Amino acid sequence: MKKRSKRLKIQRKQLSAMLSKALVQEYKVRSMRVRKGDTVQIMRGYFNGVEGAVTNVDYKKVVINVEGATREKSDGTIMFVPIHPSKVAITRLILDDPRRKDILERRAISKRSTGQ
Numbered sequence: 141m142k143k144r145s146k147r148l149k150i151q152r153k154q155l156s157a158m159l160s161k162a163l164v165q166e167y168k169v170r171s172m173r174v175r176k177g178d179t180v181q182i183m184r185g186y187f188n189g190v191e192g193a194v195t196n197v198d199y200k201k202v203v204i205n206v207e208g209a210t211r212e213k214s215d216g217t218i219m220f221v222p223i224h225p226s227k228v229a230i231t232r233l234i235l236d237d238p239r240r241k242d243i244l245e246r247r248a249i250s251k252r253s254t255g256q
Contacts, residue, residue: 190208
């Protein structure tokens, strides 16, 4: 049981992405965990420059699905291309969760106190 919970904790931490320059100026935080509903811009790969909302976050595979990053299969169905969170930049945060606001405030205060 401990090994499994430790592994999922590490995978959750790997689901963080950098914030855009405007959000860094606003919140004084460089990175945040990606969440369903956030708007991200893909920075690397075939879909470089595509901006869209996160539709799914897969903790086990450590990938996200973005609205604009899709491919058509040979049978005609459209599927999402999995993107690693380190290859995206968050351009708009969903702040309807009060815990997420608290995280931003706490991390900004710690940055100010250490002088970074």
